[in-house]
Amino acid sequence: MGCHPAEKITPALKVLVRNSNMQTKIIKTDEALIGIAWAPYDHVTISKDLIKIGRISYDYDAFLGIERWNGNGVAFEFNEGALTILIDPWFRRLVYHTTDGKIISNEIKAILALDRSHTQKIDLVAVDLFIAFHGFYGSRTLFDSIKILPAGSATVISQIGAKNTQFDIQFDVAIVFEWKYKSTIPLWLDKDEERWAFEMASMICERMQEITDEGVEGLYLSGGIDSRLLMAAIPKKNMKNINLIHMGNDDATETKLAKETAKLTTAYFDYYNIGPKDVIDHCEWQIWSTEGSAHFGSAMMAPTILNNIHFINGLPGDLSMGGMWAEKLAKYPINKNSKYPVGEALAKSSMVSWIITKLLDTSWGSLDNRLGAIYGELQKEADRFDYLNDSLKYELYAMHNRVRRNGVTVIMQDHGRVEQPYLHDEILEMCLTIPLEVRKDRKFQMNVLGIIDQEHAAAPSTSMIHVKKTSGIGNKLEKILFAVIKQLPYFSGMGRKYIHKRKAKRKEDHYGPLNTWLRTDPDFKSFIITKLNSFKKRNLVNASYIDSLIKEHMNYEFNHIGVLSTLVDLEIMIDLFVDMNGFKLTNTYFKEGQTDQ
Incomplete structure (x- = not known):
């Protein structure tokens, strides 16, 4: 498959995150690489021991020398180093230093490059925690199937338009959700799936505790409709400064996204008999549209911060009125x-x-x-x-x-x-x-x-x-x-x-x-x-x-x-x-x- 054993991954990953309130937090994991599915309008710089995640403006011509492109997407700059970050392929396009997704550094074993103009099979380096979401774009991007296992490997097929991109991944813990689509609207959780979501949340929490004896200072997630991953990101103990970053897209799916998240968050707290004060020190909640033009500014730039709890507004007010x-x-x-x-x-x-x-x-x-x-x-x-x-x-x-x-x-x-x-x-x-x-x-x-x-x-x-x-x-x-x-x-x-x-x-x-x-x-x-x-x-x-x-x-x-x-x-x-x-x-x-x- 082209995958490498997890134990060969460079340890001591540090993640430096500049939050929307312009405060800097450092996440340290002593033994593992965490695959992070990040959101549009962010950029990620990967080196041997550092990932920087920050906000960017739309002036791509002046940003990091990355080629400007039309439409939504994410700009990634991959420096030399053995670390690999897996990005959830629901973006319209992932852009590196070239628009065709060529790998710049030989040290990077594999890159998931999605371009609507081509189909390719990609091998990926193993990651200790693989977090990904199915796509918002319906017919444009979706995960067709993947196994959910404590450890092992699986094949992910991502559909972009009428074409497929397939890649294999080896992981210790993977969380990717399988959906069946009718048109572009997914089906929603039944009772069995709810129970499964809680079990998955527990597994992730346990895994995150295993990564380091000191616990993880923060887990930064973003993604598509699947609100269960937010629940999975909330540990029962030994975790501080949680950022729950929930992304939306079009109104039809986001409405159910919000409903689903609301239901599951409340249910999660009830299920584990815990309350927000027990688990959440810092929460950032973003709901916006990856369509971009309507929602980029307010979601990215205008937090309301009261006593260290963040809820970030996502939507403007004049679109219809x-x-x-x-x-x-x-x-x-x-x-x-x-x-x-x-x-x-x-x-x-x-x-x-x-x-x-x-x-x-x-x-x-x-x-x-x-x-x-x-x-x-x-x-x-x-x-x-x-x-x-x-x-x-x-x-x-x-x-x-x-x-x-x-x-x-x-x-x-x-x-x-x-x-x-x-x-x-x-x-x-x-x-x-x-x-x-x-x-x-x-x-x-x-x-x-x-x-x-x-x-x-x-x-x-x-x-x-x-x-x-x-x-x-x-x-x-x-x-x-x-x-x-x-x-x-x-x-x-x-x-x-x-x-x-x-x-x-x-x-x-x-x-x-x-x-x-x-x-x-x-x-x-x-x-x-x-x-x-x-x-x-x-x-x-x-x-x-x-x-x-x-x-x-x-x-x-x-x-x-x-x-x-x-x-x-x-x-x-x-x-x-x-x-x-x-x-x-x-x-x-x-x-x-x-x-x-």
Whole structure:
């Protein structure tokens, strides 16, 4: 097969990971090479003792000298060394130093090179832990079959278009899931498969503990629909700094992805009688689309980080709604006196901005009046669009929250198609739910749990926020708050195309002046840094995180929007709640009669 015994693999692998919060963590494994299926838009550099995983922009011409290509993909630079990393072949294309997948270094025994233009059989070096997922692309890429064994070898057939790529692999532990497709939509777990998933999770946990006596400091995974691998990544003991990086793709599959993950995560905790605090020190949750253009910016660049738990927003807000609301929204900039066109950019991006604007606009009268007026306007639009009407009917309802512990708010965003409103309950049930209490004596809690926002125009869902229904204000808020906290409108519409340089050039007229402004305004950095520093005083976000944002912002031009989006998230979260009730926002609750300064 061309495979080599596992014991011949170079030991002492170190993995250096720069997370989205710009902190660096090192994963050490003393005896084994871990095959990592990584995600699009990342690059991996492999040497004898180091793997670097980092974020890249779309300016491939200037990135590592790697040849630029069209479409989604992953850029890999393989340095000399005996280590081999197996990348899950659900990417459209894997690019090395040449576009035909030629091996650069003789020390690299085999490379999995997938190109839609050819078919080839590839031999792979053995790995101690082989982690791979079946593809999101359905007819474009899928695993047809592979054996799941504690140790041994197997053949994987990956279909790309009408052609197959086949490779053999030898492994100590392999986790690859076999699916049968109908069209491009996979079948989902039955009861036996659920039990099997838990057994597989246990096996992986045990294996990870065997790799080193000290335990593994982190396991970084990404991949396709198969949420069970996330569960498998959660060990029962002796593991810190877990990053669960879950990738999605098209809306049809992602909706079930979220539902499946929600169900299995909750079930996993129940099955092993453990809770998140027992296993998760650091969690990064990403759901985005490998189609790329819509979701790259927000997923990569804008984490919400509260007390070291990360939930990264994945989706923009204007894909289905922006065009419909653009003319109306442009009339309502959030900050009319701002030197910068932030309010206007927000307003033109999505209807969420319009809602926020009206909530903060005292000229519309009392908060009660504002809520009613906004709902009335939305309902007028809903009458014109069946999908919005369905969303208002089925999705805008109060959510009963699981309060797991106090003091932290975890914000998680997901999205789903309107046809599947059941998604919301289950995806939120699995969330590490910790409340942000915004009412005195805790009688009213607004627990920011999850935000569902619209997908592609062809299959949109409505952005929303779930509010615990414990008071009159809660009853009204449930109807009209459409993702007021984690909407990231800068990535939807004009802003995100700043990162998509390869597309922005073609469609510059469409994306407007924000592109140029973010790159050229000399005061922009100081504007953001001033704002970020102000958040240190609000006790909502770790000061070290703010410092890391500022440092990163000073060093990387392309991160302007990411920092700004985080800034907007925090500012909206604070100011909206303050405006609603005139309470002081603290780590626990508002106190009547005080404002947040």
